[in-house]
Amino acid sequence: MVDLDALQAAGIADAHRRAALIEYLDGLGFSADEMVEAERRGRLFGLAGDVLQRSGPPVHSFRGAAEVLGVSLDELSRAWAALGLGVTDPDEVTLSDADLDGLSVWLKVKATVGAEAALAFLRVLGTSMSRLAEAGSTMVRIAAPDIQMTRTQDELTTAKAFRAVSEATGRFGVLIEAVFRQHLVSARTHFENVIRDDTATVICGIGFADLTGFTALTQRLTPAELSDLLVEFGGVVSDLVHVDGGRVVKFIGDEVMWVTSTPELLVKVAEDLVEHPRARETGLQVRAGLGYGAVLAVGGDYFGNPVNLAARLVAAAAPGQILAGDDVRDELGGWPAVPQDALLLKGFDTPVQAYDLRVGR
Known part of the structure; x- marks a missing residue:
């Protein structure tokens, strides 16, 4: 039998009015001291769940x-x-x-x-x-x-x-540990294909893709519809990148950055993203910018001129277009690449020659 008067005297406000909650917590085995401490933090209603989310009792x-x-x-x-x-x-x-x-x-x-x-x-x-x-x-x-x-x-x-x-x-921690161990193997395999020395420098493809028309779409969709679209877009992008042999580096709003070990895989990911029918169904189009070469892989991110170029090219690309610089075009050999007018890109001192990799395909 819970002593409601004692609990109220100890600091639980309106204990009699909240008897059902207190009896529920008592039935789960919580002590009076635990309930009083939870009440002090304004979390008596959350005590039953809070204890399961902690890593253990604080000592x-x-x-x-x-x-x-x-x-x-x-x-x-x-x-x-x-x-x-x-x-x-x-x-x-x-x-x-x-x-x-x-x-x-x-x-x-x-x-x-x-x-x-x-x-x-x-x-x-x-x-x-x-x-x-x-x-x-x-x-x-x-x-x-x-x-x-x-x-x-x-x-x-x-x-x-x-x-x-x-x-x-x-129990999320159990899942996180299992997935982390799998990603350790995946990351090791990735770096085995792109490292050239014992520094943080790697040779790989860098891609950026974003949704064009997204801002206008936010004005037409409800918050729930927009949330569903973003979740679906993120899932589709992740699935396509991974299936094509790439690695998602990060999402930045409606933009995604990925890396691949070869330029061929880089373009394959970009084509699959640009041509994905789900985006068109919602009135969106995908565009991409690509770079390839030596970059620094630090802290789970990538830095260097190919990264900067790819990021600028995606901003310059038209809807449905894949733009790449000389670094990618040269590595692809005979891949169809249509030269574009030289671009003045922020951060680059001279005009940049870009190529459309989708024209005629």
Whole structure:
């Protein structure tokens, strides 16, 4: 039997009115102290789901964790910040044993590759995890709107919905680890085909493609329709790039950047994207810009003149057009390529000769 009077005295407001929620939490095994702490944070309705999303019960402060790990509080805070996370009170108990186990991996990486390289990796990891978390949150919020108090106006309904969702999302880590290991193999295979020395320089194809007519379309579609289109476009692009042997580097709004090990694969991806019928059905067209040559592969991204050229060419391309520079044309040999008028491109001191790779095909 839950002592509602004792809970109210301990800090849970209107305990009798919220008896159904409290009894639900009690039935799941939550203690009075856990409920009071959740109420202090304004999350009594979220307690049932929150506990499933944590990496474990908090048992360490940042100051204590630094001592256990054998680093300074400043160094640990810097690593945490690189992950996109913040330390509000170094003496507040917020970290679990699993968190410390994860941070110990950072120390092993640092010992292997050096402090700055390890910190750069943490930044990429943090950015990637932040995006995954936001994507997952958006997906769930749309599919299970009852997790929002603003919708249900009922704590018990939201608590049960959030618990059900958290039973699934709390297992995302298992999926992420499995996929990460597969991508380690995929990345290694990719770099084996494009590395030429022991530096960060690789020789590969760089492609950019974007949707033309997208801005106008946003004025005609509802938010839900636009969301569905973006999700579908992202899925189609990813599928096509991967099937054609490329690797998606990133999405930038309605634009995608990808890389391939050969210029032939680069053009194949571009053609499949430009010719995809789904875009035309929605009143959109795809255009692409391509580059090929030596670039720096750093932090999961690519930098160099071929990247800059491809990015400028996609902006200069007409709807349905694939523009490439001399670097791609020369590598393709006898591939049909129609010279265009020289282009004045931002960042390039002299006019750039571009070629349309789709004319007559």
